[in-house]
Amino acid sequence: MDLNELKQYGALMKELGLSAFEVKDGNKTFRMERAFTSQAAPSSAVASEPVKSEEEEKSTNENLAQIKSPMVGVFYSSSAEDKEDYVKVGSEFRKGDTICIIEAMKLMNEIKAEDDGFIEKILVKSGSNVEYGTPLFLYRRAK
Numbered sequence: 001m002d003l004n005e006l007k008q009y010g011a012l013m014k015e016l017g018l019s020a021f022e023v024k025d026g027n028k029t030f031r032m033e034r035a036f037t038s039q040a041a042p043s044s045a046v047a048s049e050p051v052k053s054e055e056e057e058k059s060t061n062e063n064l065a066q067i068k069s070p071m072v073g074v075f076y077s078s079s080a081e082d083k084e085d086y087v088k089v090g091s092e093f094r095k096g097d098t099i100c101i102i103e104a105m106k107l108m109n110e111i112k113a114e115d116d117g118f119i120e121k122i123l124v125k126s127g128s129n130v131e132y133g134t135p136l137f138l139y140r141r142a143k
Contacts, residue, residue: 006032017129018072064120067137069130070111073104077126085126087137091119100136116142 009032012018022031069075077085077100087099098110117139124136 006030017131019131063140064138065115065117065141066135067099067111067113067139069102069132069134069136071102071104071109072132073102073109073130075124075126075128075130075136076101076103076108077122079108087119087122089119089122092142093117093119093139102130111136115139118142 020031022029024030077087079086079101086097086101087093093099093113094116095113097113099113100111102109102111119137119139121138122136123138124130124134130136
């Protein structure tokens with residue numbers, strides 16, 4: 001493997017938003033990893049968000065749970081472009097309901113809810129690349 005190939009893999013990782021990449025060449029394996037740096041949000045995005053006190057933020061976050069991606073792949077909110085999203089903000093779901101699809105290695109993996117609840121926020125746009133552990137949804141647990 002030469003330096004140009006490594007640079008191409010690095011550029012591909014950056015383009016796809018990957019944190020790790022592994023290549024096998026015969027009996028040799030090469031793994032690249034990169035750390036993500038946080039970038040400041042544009043001032044217009046910050047100004048449009050309502051400001052919450054620390055107590056309000058803590059109270060809100062304590063009542064919410066996250067659904068995270070169980071794998072690396074592409075997030076889809078519905079089974080096809082012409083189909084309705086599995087869940088929307090305000091949707092109620094039950095344990096075992098399909099809430100999204102993650103495409104990994106050309107396989108469509110239905111992601112099932114592990115709890116009963118209500119969707120509060122969708123954190124990922126359909127068609128986006130996600131990593132293992134990427135938060136996909138914020139939800140309020142059903143009582």
